Amino acid sequence: MVREAVLKFTRELSAKLVVRSVSASVIRVNDDAYAESIALTPEELLGPWHDKRIADLSEDDFAAILSSDPEIVLLGTGVSNIFPPRELTFAFARKGIGFETMDTAAAARTFNVLANESRKVAAVLYL
Numbered sequence: 001m002v003r004e005a006v007l008k009f010t011r012e013l014s015a016k017l018v019v020r021s022v023s024a025s026v027i028r029v030n031d032d033a034y035a036e037s038i039a040l041t042p043e044e045l046l047g048p049w050h051d052k053r054i055a056d057l058s059e060d061d062f063a064a065i066l067s068s069d070p071e072i073v074l075l076g077t078g079v080s081n082i083f084p085p086r087e088l089t090f091a092f093a094r095k096g097i098g099f100e101t102m103d104t105a106a107a108a109r110t111f112n113v114l115a116n117e118s119r120k121v122a123a124v125l126y127l
Helices: 059-066 086-094 104-116
Strands: 019-022 027-029 032-034 038-040 045-048 072-076 098-102 121-125
Touching: 019 104, 019 121, 027 038, 045 059, 059 086, 059 121, 072 104, 086 098, 098 104, 104 121
Parallel strands: 072 098, 072 121
Antiparallel strands: 019 027, 027 032, 038 045, 038 121
């Protein structure tokens, strides 16, 4: 028995904000270009992100992001993957929030996929 499968493809995206491109000098979100590190959710740009060294990040730095009640936070660390302090990862785990670190291009792609699946995701994208 052969079944016919009908698939519908659509360009409609559920996320209000989509990361369109990442380069060494610009992060493009929708039609806007940012020449600085940023924090965002699928619904809003949380603003510029302070360029604090990744090794110096703490839970307090993520207060605005945590107020958006994410289920996962992505940290894009620039052109290469730089791991933050272990205590930061543990702080997210204690709150039951996923915390993933990757290069910024990979974090942007992951953000777009999760956002368009209507997941509660937030991202910090370093240039």
